[in-house]
Amino acid sequence: MNAIANLLRSIGARAIDGVWRLGFATRFLLATLSHTPSAFRRLSLTVREVYFSGVLSLTIIVVSGLFVGMVLGLQGYDTLVRFGATEALGVLVALSLVRELGPVVAALLFASRAGSAITAEIGLMKATEQLDAMDMMAIDPVARVVAPRFWGGVLSMPLLAAMFSATGILGGYLVGVVLIGVDSGQFWSQMQNSVDFRADIVNGVIKSAVFGLAVTWIAVFEGYEAPPTAEGVSRATTRTVVTSALVILALDFILTAFMFRGIG
Amino acid sequence: MKRTTIDLWVGIFVALGAAALVFLSFQVATQNTFSRNSIYTVSARFDDLGGLKVQAPVKSAGVLVGRVTGIRFVNDAFVAEVTLAIDKRYTFPTDSSAKILTSGLLGDQYVGLTPGAEVDNLADGGTIELTQGAIVLEKLIGQFLYGKAAGEGESKPQ
Numbered sequence: 001m002n003a004i005a006n007l008l009r010s011i012g013a014r015a016i017d018g019v020w021r022l023g024f025a026t027r028f029l030l031a032t033l034s035h036t037p038s039a040f041r042r043l044s045l046t047v048r049e050v051y052f053s054g055v056l057s058l059t060i061i062v063v064s065g066l067f068v069g070m071v072l073g074l075q076g077y078d079t080l081v082r083f084g085a086t087e088a089l090g091v092l093v094a095l096s097l098v099r100e101l102g103p104v105v106a107a108l109l110f111a112s113r114a115g116s117a118i119t120a121e122i123g124l125m126k127a128t129e130q131l132d133a134m135d136m137m138a139i140d141p142v143a144r145v146v147a148p149r150f151w152g153g154v155l156s157m158p159l160l161a162a163m164f165s166a167t168g169i170l171g172g173y174l175v176g177v178v179l180i181g182v183d184s185g186q187f188w189s190q191m192q193n194s195v196d197f198r199a200d201i202v203n204g205v206i207k208s209a210v211f212g213l214a215v216t217w218i219a220v221f222e223g224y225e226a227p228p229t230a231e232g233v234s235r236a237t238t239r240t241v242v243t244s245a246l247v248i249l250a251l252d253f254i255l256t257a258f259m260f261r262g263i264g
Numbered sequence: 265m266k267r268t269t270i271d272l273w274v275g276i277f278v279a280l281g282a283a284a285l286v287f288l289s290f291q292v293a294t295q296n297t298f299s300r301n302s303i304y305t306v307s308a309r310f311d312d313l314g315g316l317k318v319q320a321p322v323k324s325a326g327v328l329v330g331r332v333t334g335i336r337f338v339n340d341a342f343v344a345e346v347t348l349a350i351d352k353r354y355t356f357p358t359d360s361s362a363k364i365l366t367s368g369l370l371g372d373q374y375v376g377l378t379p380g381a382e383v384d385n386l387a388d389g390g391t392i393e394l395t396q397g398a399i400v401l402e403k404l405i406g407q408f409l410y411g412k413a414a415g416e417g418e419s420k421p422q
Contacts, residue, residue, distance in 0.1 A: 159281025
């Protein structure tokens, strides 16, 4: 009897803890958003964060985009050649990248490259009492530290996803057209006929913006909430990557269900 | 790192991102959605749409001239009414005819416009009277089979 009560108690504690964290994270997001003007008034701070989140992620994004596109070109050709439809390779590569792989893979890479760095940085600032020191000097750490990092990440993510898709399509072109010898004109013209600006490109950008918001929100929150110990910071960094990955995939399903249900 | 270096790199980053977006918008996708004030809409009734979808192309002589913007079922006449948005640059005589065609053997379906000979042109809100619905493969096969069976039935007694 006692064991059952204990089990129920632990489930209850976890549920309350989860709801508490969600509520706290939401209030934290609102506080960050309310400091948006200060992040843009001192633009150099935000620009610095765009450098750390965006520019330093460029290499991994461009290289992975290229390879994902090249693999799509190889695999797509291998499948399409069975149906004698190799000219649809451009459509396959472009649609899978622009709609799904671009935003999702770029966001996963962004979470592990930039999100973890943001969490570790803020967590360490907290552990070494830099945030408290700022508070003592009447500088709001949310305005000075969190808001620029948040906006730097949110602004970088759609650009990174677009670059991922673009290099991926070039990678698909490289393998499909240059290496295997699919007709270049058909590759591009079929792609242009099937990819719609509003339905595919804009929706892809919206997806990546949503993912960018989710990842940076999780990253700054985990960093700000990290227990001020070495172990706490390391745990928070791990949690940022894991939670971000799960949230990205779940959000992707929801967004896809709304965006590409198809008409008629 | 110096402030100017960071600014430079962020500038390059944003420029590359913008270039990627432009590449996606113009090289990968085409701006084939017509803007609202450069089109006129006409409607056409078909007895069978086959697999025609909203946003399907409207072509005349193989050239894209518009898009299908709406499909509804007219219960009074038991036919399908299709709304076509046609680019204002192209005008068609009032007795033009519309057919539902298929691009290739297994391709998507589209509306083909064949111009008529009238002097007046179709206006906004007009109707295309002469239509031919989609040719459904099952119907064709059915007709062929029945025709064959009927033909054999007649030839037996002789």
